[in-house]
Amino acid sequence: MNPHGSDAATLGGRAGSDTAAVELVDLSFAYDVRPVLEGITMTIPRGKIVAIMGGSGCGKTTILRLIGGALKPKSGSVRVDGQSVPDLGPEALYHLRRRCGMLFQFGALFTDMSVFENIAFPMREHTDLPEELIRDLVLMKLHAVGLRGAAQLMPSELSGGMARRVALARAIALDPMLVMYDEPFAGLDPISLGVIGQLIRRLNDALGITSVVVTHDVYESLKIVDYLYFVSEGRIVAGGTAAEVRQSMMPFVRQFVDGQPDGPVPFHYPAPPYREELFARVD
Amino acid sequence: MSIDAAQGPSYWLRRLGGAVTGGVARVGYATRFLGAVLWHTPHAFRRIHLTLREIYFSGVLSLVIILMSGMFVGMVLSLQGYETLKRYGSDEQLGILVALALVRELAPVIAGLLFASRAGSAITAEIGLMKATEQLAAMEMMAVDPLARVVAPRFWGGVISMPLLAALFSAFGIFGGYLVGVRLIGIDEGAFWGQMQAGVDFWPDVTDGIIKSFVFGAAVSLIAVFEGYDSKPTAEGVSTATTRTVVISSLAILALDFVMTAFMFRGAA
Numbered sequence: 001m002n003p004h005g006s007d008a009a010t011l012g013g014r015a016g017s018d019t020a021a022v023e024l025v026d027l028s029f030a031y032d033v034r035p036v037l038e039g040i041t042m043t044i045p046r047g048k049i050v051a052i053m054g055g056s057g058c059g060k061t062t063i064l065r066l067i068g069g070a071l072k073p074k075s076g077s078v079r080v081d082g083q084s085v086p087d088l089g090p091e092a093l094y095h096l097r098r099r100c101g102m103l104f105q106f107g108a109l110f111t112d113m114s115v116f117e118n119i120a121f122p123m124r125e126h127t128d129l130p131e132e133l134i135r136d137l138v139l140m141k142l143h144a145v146g147l148r149g150a151a152q153l154m155p156s157e158l159s160g161g162m163a164r165r166v167a168l169a170r171a172i173a174l175d176p177m178l179v180m181y182d183e184p185f186a187g188l189d190p191i192s193l194g195v196i197g198q199l200i201r202r203l204n205d206a207l208g209i210t211s212v213v214v215t216h217d218v219y220e221s222l223k224i225v226d227y228l229y230f231v232s233e234g235r236i237v238a239g240g241t242a243a244e245v246r247q248s249m250m251p252f253v254r255q256f257v258d259g260q261p262d263g264p265v266p267f268h269y270p271a272p273p274y275r276e277e278l279f280a281r282v283d
Numbered sequence: 284m285s286i287d288a289a290q291g292p293s294y295w296l297r298r299l300g301g302a303v304t305g306g307v308a309r310v311g312y313a314t315r316f317l318g319a320v321l322w323h324t325p326h327a328f329r330r331i332h333l334t335l336r337e338i339y340f341s342g343v344l345s346l347v348i349i350l351m352s353g354m355f356v357g358m359v360l361s362l363q364g365y366e367t368l369k370r371y372g373s374d375e376q377l378g379i380l381v382a383l384a385l386v387r388e389l390a391p392v393i394a395g396l397l398f399a400s401r402a403g404s405a406i407t408a409e410i411g412l413m414k415a416t417e418q419l420a421a422m423e424m425m426a427v428d429p430l431a432r433v434v435a436p437r438f439w440g441g442v443i444s445m446p447l448l449a450a451l452f453s454a455f456g457i458f459g460g461y462l463v464g465v466r467l468i469g470i471d472e473g474a475f476w477g478q479m480q481a482g483v484d485f486w487p488d489v490t491d492g493i494i495k496s497f498v499f500g501a502a503v504s505l506i507a508v509f510e511g512y513d514s515k516p517t518a519e520g521v522s523t524a525t526t527r528t529v530v531i532s533s534l535a536i537l538a539l540d541f542v543m544t545a546f547m548f549r550g551a552a
Contacts, residue, residue, distance in 0.1 A: 068424055094426035101424075108421035111412075122425045125432075 020079075021046045021178050021210035022067055027076035029062055036062050037234045040076070046177075049204050049211040051221040053256065054231035055265060060214040063231070064180045067212065068102060069093045081177060098126055101171030101179040101209075105186055107163040109155040115142070115166050116151040122173045141169040145199055161192025168199060178210045179203075185217040193217075197224045218257050222246065230256060232265065313509050319430050320438050320508065327435035337440025341402040341504075345448060348397055353385075353452035356393060357459030360384055364460075365468055378475035379482035381460035382453075386483065386492045390453040392540050395499035398445055399532035403507035406437050407528040410511025411521035419512075434512060438504045445500025446493055453492065491547050498539055503532045 022044040029037040036059045044050045052060050065071045066078050069085045078085040083096060109118050119138045123129060129137070142148040145165040155163060164184060171179050181200065185193050201224040204211045215221055221228060222242045230238040230253060238245075238253050245253060255263035271277070327334050364380045410433060413419050419429045457479075464470045483489070507528050514524035 070420070070423065094428075097424055097426040102421070104417045104421055106416065108417035110418055110421075111416070122427075125425065125427050 019046050020044060021081060022212065023077070023079040024063070024066075025077045025079075027063075027066065027078060028074045029059075029066060029071065030074050035234060037066075037073075040231075040234075040236055042229055042236065042239075044210060044212055046210050047204075047208055048226040049200065049213060049224060051213045051215055051225040051228045052231060053216060053218060053221065053228055055216060058231050059234045060216075060231055061182055064102070064182055064212065064214050067180060068097065068100065098174060099177050101174070101176040103164070103167050103171045103179065103181045103184055105183040106160075107155070107167035109158075109163055109167055109170070111155050113155075114151070115147065115153050115155070115158070118155070118166060119170045119173050122170065126174060137173070141173055142166075144172075144203065145169045146195070159192070161188050161195060164188065164192070164196055165199065168196070168203070172203060172207065172209070175207060176209060178212070181211065181213040181215070183215055184213060185215055185220050193220055197221075200224055218245075218259075222257075312513075313505070316509050316512070317505055320435050320505070323428065323431040323435040324439065326431040327439045330436075333432070333436035334439050334443070337436045338444050341398075341406065341437070341440045342444030342447060345398060345401045345444070346451070348401055349394055349448045349452050350455045352393060352397055353390070353455035354459035356389055356452075357381060357385065357456030357461075358463045360389070360456065361460035361463035361468075365464060365470070374470060375474040376478055376482075377460070377464045377470055378477075378479035381464070382457055382479045382483045383488060385453045385456040385460075386488055388492075388540075388544070390449045390456060391492050391495035391499055392536060394449040394452040394496065395445065395503060395536040396533055398441075398448060398500070399503045399507075399536065400529055402441060402444070403503045403528045403532050404525045406441065406504070406507040407511040407514070407525045408521060410434070410437070410508060411514035411516075411524050414512070414514060415516040415518070415521055417516075429512075434508045438508050441504030441507065442497070442500045445503065446496040449492065449496035449499075487547065491543075494547075495540065495543055498543065499536050502535045502539060506532045506535065 020043045022042075024040050024042045027037060027040040028035070040063065042050075042052075052063055054060050062071065066073055067080060067085065069078075069088065072086045080096060081099070083092070085093070085096070088096060109115075110121065113121065116138055119141050120134050123134050123137060127134075139148055139151065142151055145168055147162060147165055147169070150158065150162060150166070155166070158166065168184075184196050184200065188196060197220045200211060200213065203209070213221065213225060222245060225242060227241055228239060228245050229236050232252060238248065238250050240248065245257065248254065248257075252264040254260070255265060261267050360381050361377060364377050364384075365374055368374045368376055368380065410419075413429075413433065419433065422429045422432060461475060465472045465475050510524040510528045510531070514520045
């Protein structure tokens with residue numbers, strides 16, 4: 001396991017760049033002048049689940065937005081299925097997005113539509129399938145996430161875990177080649193957490209899709225992912241398989257895996273010396 | 284002494300300049316936004332059920348407040364108008380006064396103000412909440428343009444609803460004026476309706492009102508969808524955007540009303 005992004009080369013070498021679903025090379029991004037990502041290089045092979053981990057505000061979700069074409073990088077390249085995402089025009093970008101699914105942190109279900117209508121939404125928008133076929137497909141997707149019986153419920157009637165499962169069913173509605181998960185485990189009870197984790201693994205294997213999971217839940221991720229990248233302050237600081245991560249002695253990885261409050265990521269926000277500040281004269 | 288007050292004139296000049304350029308940039312952004320909405324208009328009409336749904340939410344659900352307000356305004360107008368006309372012995376002209384005041388001025392303006400408060404704020408809040416809960420982002424990631432799917436139908440729903448609401452406001456206002464003037468005060472019913480029929484012309488009286496209500500509908504709908512779409516995705520951001528919709532729409536209606544009335548007045552002269 002090599003730090004500072006060189007793991008991307010290891011993983012890429014293992015999978016082969018021609019089989020990569022997503023490739024980020026020397027990617028940098030900034031909001032105005034505030035740098036968010038610096039020199040990110042990673043390869044996400046087809047059919048695999050790759051987790052991008054890091055603390056809050058480290059730039060994980062920004063990576064997903066760059067992959068989805070919602071943001072344009074300052075420098076570097078983003079390739080999805082061989083296509084350079086920042087260079088795509090609106091039409092081509094929408095065409096690419098039709099082959100991608102995304103699970104948002106809190107589901108982002110359409111609150112004025114029932115569960116059934118939410119999952120039928122992408123089918124109705126992008127296909128001319130007859131209503132009977134849409135009905136069957138929606139029920140199949142709902143069955144896959146165990147919520148066929150909730151088809152007529154409204155999003156407000158769902159628990160957090162159920163909403164996440166419905167959103168997952170919607171993300172795979174058009175049988176995408178790539179599914180992106182933005183904090184799929186956030187705020188879930190232990191049972192829902194396990195259910196979502198297993199669904200991500202099962203659906204990935206059954207449908208042959210590629211999954212990118214952005215999360216800070218190291219325990220749940222280690223159970224399901226093929227590879228992990230650790231991001232801190234906009235850079236990849238470590239990466240490896242689940243087994244490598246468990247055995248790693250790198251201070252950052254150990255702090256993250258063991259949930260230690262202090263370490264390479266400090267407990268204290270930068271401040272003047274404590275004693276100096278306490279005894280400072282206040283005018 | 285506050286920090287701001289301690290700054291020199293150059294500080295205030297900079298702030299003023301920033302506010303002006305910021306305002307101009309926002310108007311430019313809103314104009315581009317209007318262009319994008321108009322570009323997606325065919326989508327709103329090709330999938331007419333989306334626009335009809337918005338006409339229901341903006342128009343039909345505003346009916347109670349519009350009709351009740353129209354009737355009360357007509358009743359008050361009748362009372363006040365009678366008092367003034369009676370001084371000059373022209374109380375039989377009450378019908379024409381009520382009708383002209385409503386059709387040319389009060390119905391478009393008051394219905395517009397009520398529409399901004401009832402439907403405009405609801406549109407802003409709905410779009411703002413969709414943004415805050417990432418529903419718009421989810422739509423984009425599903426390769427569905429929110430401008431076409433969410434914004435354009437709401438804009439056109441408002442534009443179509445507003446003239447109809449203003450017309451109903453006028454109708455109920457005239458009915459309210461009739462109840463007070465004829466039934467309560469006792470003005471001759473034939474004179475009330477006859478004067479109105481003789482004194483109110485479709486062109487320009489009624490058409491002026493229609494043009495005004497159409498323009499107010501477009502202004503309120505644009506402000507409502509723009510503020511919602513541009514709101515910060517937080518609870519505070521949505522609340523601020525909703526307030527801005529009501530305030531800016533109300534001022535826009537009154538300012539546009541003055542400009543249009545001035546043009547129409549010259550035309551009539």
